[in-house]
Amino acid sequence: MSEIADKVKKIVVEHLGVEESKVTPEASFIDDLGADSLDTVELVMAFEEAFSVEIPEDAAEKIATVKDAIDYIEKQKAA
Amino acid sequence: MFRLDGKTALVTGASGGIGAAIARTLHAQGARVVLSGTREAVLAAVAADIAPDGARVHVCPADLSDPKAADALVAAAEVAAGAPLDILVNNAGLTRDGLAIRMKDEDWNRVLEVDLAAPFRLCRAVLKGMLRRRAGRIVSIASIVGVTGNAGQANYAAAKAGMIGMTKSLAQEVGSRGVTVNVVAPGFIQTAMTDVLPEAQREKLLAGIPLGRMGKPEDIAASVAYLASDEAGWITGATLNVNGGMAMP
Numbered sequence: 001m002s003e004i005a006d007k008v009k010k011i012v013v014e015h016l017g018v019e020e021s022k023v024t025p026e027a028s029f030i031d032d033l034g035a036d037s038l039d040t041v042e043l044v045m046a047f048e049e050a051f052s053v054e055i056p057e058d059a060a061e062k063i064a065t066v067k068d069a070i071d072y073i074e075k076q077k078a079a
Numbered sequence: 080m081f082r083l084d085g086k087t088a089l090v091t092g093a094s095g096g097i098g099a100a101i102a103r104t105l106h107a108q109g110a111r112v113v114l115s116g117t118r119e120a121v122l123a124a125v126a127a128d129i130a131p132d133g134a135r136v137h138v139c140p141a142d143l144s145d146p147k148a149a150d151a152l153v154a155a156a157e158v159a160a161g162a163p164l165d166i167l168v169n170n171a172g173l174t175r176d177g178l179a180i181r182m183k184d185e186d187w188n189r190v191l192e193v194d195l196a197a198p199f200r201l202c203r204a205v206l207k208g209m210l211r212r213r214a215g216r217i218v219s220i221a222s223i224v225g226v227t228g229n230a231g232q233a234n235y236a237a238a239k240a241g242m243i244g245m246t247k248s249l250a251q252e253v254g255s256r257g258v259t260v261n262v263v264a265p266g267f268i269q270t271a272m273t274d275v276l277p278e279a280q281r282e283k284l285l286a287g288i289p290l291g292r293m294g295k296p297e298d299i300a301a302s303v304a305y306l307a308s309d310e311a312g313w314i315t316g317a318t319l320n321v322n323g324g325m326a327m328p
Contacts, residue, residue, distance in 0.1 A: 042210060046107065 004051070004077065005070045008022035011046050012066060032068065047073060080310040084109035085160040088307065089153070091143065091201065092171030094121035096270030097220065100296030101135075101168055103129050104304045110166065111135040113156040117142050143171055144193050149200030163212065166307045169198035169207045169219035169242075171234075178234045187234045188289065194238035195245070202249055206258065215258040216307045219246055220299065223266045226328045239264070244320050250316030259315040263302045267323020268294040289324030 009023050018033050029035040029043065032060045044060045046067060047053070055063070063069050090106045092098035093114035094137040106112045106129050114122045119140040130136045137159040157163055172194040175186035198219055209215025222234050225239025243262050250260040267273060267284050273293075276284075285293065302321050305311055320328065 036255065038210070045207065045259065 002070070002074065004074050007050060008047065008070050008073065011040060011050055012043065014042055015046055023066055025070070026065055027063050029066070043069070051077065054076070081303070081304055082109050083094045083166070085164040086307070087111045087113070087160045088166035089113045089114045089115060089156045089164050089205070090091045090167060090168040090170055090174045091141075093125060094118045095170070097265065097268060097296045098170040099125045100300040101170060101303045103167070104297065104300035105307065106130065106135060106167075108304050108308075110307075111137075111160050111162065113139050113160050114136045115139050115141050115152055115156070116171065118234065126206070133185050136140060143197035144189070146196070146200065149197055150204045153201065153204040163208050164205050165214065166216045166250070167201060168303055168307070169201055169217070169293055171197065174235050176231045176235070178231055179241075182233060190234035191238050191241075194235065195241045198242060199245055202245075202260070206249075206253060210253060216227065217249070217258070217260040218303050218306045219262050220303075221262045221264045221318065223264050223322050223326050226264060226318070226320070227326050246318070248314045254315055259306070261306045261314060261316065262318040263299060263306065264318050264320050264322070265299045266294055266320070266325040268296060268299060270296060284325075287325055288322070292323065294321065294323060
């Protein structure tokens with residue numbers, strides 16, 4: 001697993017207080033991990049801070065799963 | 080009851096009558112207070128009056144008509160206090176009265192900017208930390224005219240009514256994180272802002288106040304201290320009307 005994926009997973013575990021085993025790439029923040037809409041906004045803010053990237057509102061809306069977040073950040077970091 | 084020991088509060092408009100009283104009361108309840116406003120010398124005098132030894136009191140001047148000032152003020156206040164903000168009191172405001180048919184866009188815009196947009200930006204800026212810490216208190220000072228309207232104050236009444244709607248929305252957004260957002264709506268308070276009203280209008284207003292007197296800044300400050308306290312933890316989205324009974328919406 002990439003360093004980014006690791007860090008994303010850690011942030012999700014910390015923020016949502018869920019077990020690490022539940023944070024699979026396919027896990028949806030809202031449907032599988034019990035996040036509410038404010039949690040998803042806070043997660044995006046936490047990602048922005050942790051990775052020093054800016055995630056605009058329209059991109060943030062499309063980040064529904066753990067994999068979505070990892071892919072987006074990896075793409076930003078590669079650019 | 081209602082102690083604020085260990086809490087840090089930012090009070091905007093702290094150089095004015097109501098703002099200074101709010102800062103003094105929060106400080107007396109044990110809070111560390113950061114005073115903001117445009118007039119640095121007046122703020123310094125208020126701070127010295129609140130705590131001659133400078134304990135738990137800080138001054139952070141800001142001109143909230145600058146859209147960038149809100150974020151900068153929150154950051155500066157937390158640096159000055161050496162602690163995150165637990166309490167935000169949106170008290171800064173101004174009036175540019177006039178009958179609507181004669182009101183200039185400039186007077187409308189300035190009041191909406193300082194009395195509504197700036198409080199929104201301050202809320203946004205403090206909420207990030209409050210959400211993370213799962214605790215926080217926002218108390219905004221509106222006005223009875225935001226509920227009843229007032230001839231000659233279309234801009235001010237709109238801004239204050241807007242503040243009430245904004246507060247109800249924010250309260251719904253952040254309630255699950257232990258942050259409360261409320262409004263205190265003062266009635267007729269004796270301050271420099273109300274001293275400019277003509278005598279005839281004043282007498283007429285007094286006749287409409289069941290408790291028979293104008294409000295004191297301390298009447299407002301006590302309500303703010305209550306809403307900022309742990310004891311008010313189950314009140315959010317509320318508008319506390321503190322007006323001597325002048326209006327009972």
